[in-house]
Amino acid sequence: MLFPTATFALFFVVVLPLSWLLMPRGERWRPFAVAASFVFYAGWDWRFCFLLAFSIVWNQVFALAIHGRADPRSRKWLLALALAGNLGLLGYFKYYGFFVTSTNNLFALAGIDLPLEARSVVLPVGISFFTFMGISYVVDVYRGDFRPAGFGTFAAYLSFFPHLVAGPIVRPGELIPQLQTPRDPRYVDTSRAFFLIGTGLFMKVVVANFLASSIVDEVFGAPSQHSSLEVLVGVYAYAVQIYADFFGYTNMAIGIALLLGFTFPQNFDAPYAAVSITDFWRRWHMTLSRWLRDYLYIPLGGNRGGRLLTYRNLMLTMLIGGLWHGAGWTFVVWGGIHGAALVAERWWRGRPGYVERRPTRARRAWHRFATFQVVCFAWIFFRADSFSDAWDVLVRLFTAWGEPSPLVTGGVLAAIAVGIGSQYLPRSLPLALMARFSRLPVPAQAALLSLALLVTHALGPEGVAPFIYFQF
């Protein structure tokens, strides 16, 4: 069930009032929320529901077992088992084919024919997201940061449909306390919710879909058929497409949760206005960055073991983060580029005698420009189907200037400008718009929203393309 569809709208107009009616009675609301979330998830494939149910039971059983033991050794073993279950599930469904083909082909180079059989495994939507949330729950309980919640509360936490298939990755401490206390029906931040849903819909349905069909798919499908200008604009367009797609989805997720009374963490903060790659990762998919920092980078040793170990940990975190995005070596390279950039920045700032220069407007503009180029360079590997495709894009960037560029239209440039320009708007603007909207009477709010839906539906192409991040 995709958010921008009539099916979801129908689902939500039933769930929203029922959720508020049941809200005062937590023991009724939680089963209802779990049931609604399973219905939502079954919209893709009902068989995936067993996997989600397994993940709920597995993580809750281990969280309780870890919490109930004082002996550090057995706690550690239980944690290891819990993690093995989570990662085993993810590994099988997401990486089995990748592992088998990579291993077979590696051994084939040495003339060894391995009997590993590559069979079809369907990737269940959202598995990476709910697995990471399950891991953070068990680890937080192990660290003593969090007491295990009741079964119903945990089931609602892991399966809650607004975040289920593509995040944001909500930490137990952020959502479980909200699920344990009924939300106050008198104070709902409706104007922010509608603003997030509206902008999310527009970014996904209009900007992302338009750029994908107008230039991105064409350029990355057959780069050598296109001029250098088309390839360059195609790469920038992909940067905007993936931002609009994922930002759009999480905006809708956060807005939908807000309408139900729950607050999710922010997932994007104008990432293309970042002045360094370090800054970029504070602004892009923020909930994943925090997750990788707290459950991977810090356990690896973080920056506690000296410079070289810090570089190693940064690189490993980004390589694994790359692999999390997809079972392919191009994703690893994407992570590697970001890891190398993070290491370079840390090395640069860590040089003896380094003094941070006063940030002038021109310097900031240059840093933003340079950061955006590095990010776009890495996106080429993220989007390309193979290294040879990525190479074709890079070669074509420099070898076909002056050729006709029919794909570079005013509409494409305008959509790119909207995607990037929106990140430079003053923060006070959306706040002022939301405040003004919140003061309108209910019929006027409904009328304005319906007009926004009219424009989005009319401008968008027919049908809804799947969200890019669903495959992760």
Next chain:
Amino acid sequence: MDEPRRRRRRPRRRTAEGGRRLHSAGSAVAVSLGALGLALLLNAPGLHKSATIQPEGWKRDVALAVTGPLADVSSTLLLDRPRRALKAALGRSDDDRVDTEVAAPEPEPGEPVSSPGPAPKRERFTPKRKLRLWVAGDSLVVVPGESLLRAVAGNRAVAPVEKIEGRIASGLERPDVFNWFTRVREVARTLRPHAAVVMFGGNDDHGFMTGLPEGREVDGFGTPSWTAEYRRRVAAIMDGVTRSGAFLVWIGLPITSDPEQTRRYDAINAIVQSEAEKRRGRVAYLDTYFFFAGEDGGYAQYVENAAGKLVKMRADDGVHFERAAGDLIAEKVLALLEERYRIVSPS
């Protein structure tokens, strides 16, 4: 003395960051329902089309039962006007139109449509006189089409006339989803390709057809009435392309992970193959079945390529192609094109 009556004070209206007012849950529900209700009326023509082009089944029946009257109300209240105006301003006035006409070209006098003609002359194409190539079909054509365009990228004697037209969920059964019969005629007239590479049928294994001639009915997939009508449509596409002198390569449907679906695809392939045979020299049918069969002859997602490397050929849905499969098909398509035409490109 009575105690003064305490006035119950309403809690102060709370505000959030930026001074925006918080509202009650009832207001959230009312705004949501109101906005969606009004948006349904404003977008009624588009929603009705979306309902019409859904796959056959109860969901489509329900959607049509709801959106039909909705479109009537919207039209009566003139609420469909803003959408129509917006679409017209975007130059997309036809977006909400449902076109089901199966435009089959009339046979030209004396033309042997249904029997193989003499082998046509092997035309020569050079960088000065480029071979104009059109690639189209349902979503299955996208990956092989991209591979084909990559393969001919260095060939200055070949020029794609348009971007790859891979229309999701389209086919020959449902012109209401996308009317390929109209599109083929339009392309033949305006773009005048010398060669077309098409792939249809991936969404046609259901038996539900729209655009049937008055009084004609089909009984279900694979029945004689369905086969006759589908054959007529395949012929219409083939004639629509070749009538202007273009050579057509029709990529056959592949084996899939669902044996039942593979059987239905076989039935479609048989029709296409026999119609192509009738137009030998003008239409070539490319059988893809064995490209993607495993050692046991059944479906395989991973297959060894020519270099003996195990590669993922098929997408996780068991139907669509991965890049390696596209490259393999493109290689065969290119061989067929080179068999038919002399494509001379100095290196």
